[in-house]
Amino acid sequence: MTKNCPKCGKELPDNAKFCMDCGYSMEKTDKGSSNIFSNGNIFIILIALILVVGGIFILTLGSGGNNSSTDAADNAEHVDLTITDVNGWDSDSGKKSYTLYTRAIFNSIPNDLKGYNIKSTYYDSNGTKIGYETETLENVYYDTEFSIGFGYYTTYKLPDPDYVTVEIIKNGKVIDNYTEKIDQSKIDYLN
Numbered sequence: 001m002t003k004n005c006p007k008c009g010k011e012l013p014d015n016a017k018f019c020m021d022c023g024y025s026m027e028k029t030d031k032g033s034s035n036i037f038s039n040g041n042i043f044i045i046l047i048a049l050i051l052v053v054g055g056i057f058i059l060t061l062g063s064g065g066n067n068s069s070t071d072a073a074d075n076a077e078h079v080d081l082t083i084t085d086v087n088g089w090d091s092d093s094g095k096k097s098y099t100l101y102t103r104a105i106f107n108s109i110p111n112d113l114k115g116y117n118i119k120s121t122y123y124d125s126n127g128t129k130i131g132y133e134t135e136t137l138e139n140v141y142y143d144t145e146f147s148i149g150f151g152y153y154t155t156y157k158l159p160d161p162d163y164v165t166v167e168i169i170k171n172g173k174v175i176d177n178y179t180e181k182i183d184q185s186k187i188d189y190l191n
Contacts, residue, residue: 018042077110079118079137079168083180084147086122086164088187098189099154100130102164103147104178113138117169120151122182125162131155137168161187 002011005019005026012019017026023042081104088100102120110116116137122130131153140150151166161182168176184190 078176079109079116080107080176081105081166081168081178082107083164083166083178085186086161086180086182087149088159088161088189090189095156097154097156098159099152100159100161100164100187101149101153102151102166102180103149104166105145105147106141109137109141113141115171118150119167119169120153121165121167122151122153122159122161123163123165124160130159130161134169158189160190 001014003014003016003026004011005022005024007024008019008022010019010021012026018024019026025042083102083104086100086102088098091097091099100122113136117134118137118140119132119134121132124130133151133153135150140148142148151164161184163179163181166178166180167174
């Protein structure tokens, strides 16, 4: 069996609750008036809902969202380096101190170094942290094909370094990690 829509005249199945053409509600409320979904109101509600959801989406993209720093780190260009050696010296002026530093050749770096840090951590043979130094990559890197020194860590206790870990950090997230065994023969105060 079929029935016709009282608004547009479209032929509908007998059990239709809405007109498929104009959205007219085929059900009436107890008072005999049409409900909120009658006379095409359902389409207006759907359009309004789509506009609200779309507006929220656009505003979220426009403001960078809450995870803009995380996204930047996830999409960051990586730094490629080769650790050439770890050196060190001691100072005799004043209180005796010992300094370690790392040298590396930077094979590739991002065009924009803003937000990048480089952290050099020195460990002994037991895996115990001796100390670390964190610097901005902008302050460390310059255009050269020779190795660059960084990660200058000074202590007043004689260290016995075994290896170094160099981390490249972008917006607080480690994006690259390099570890190198230390040749102790290159450290003056250990020879």
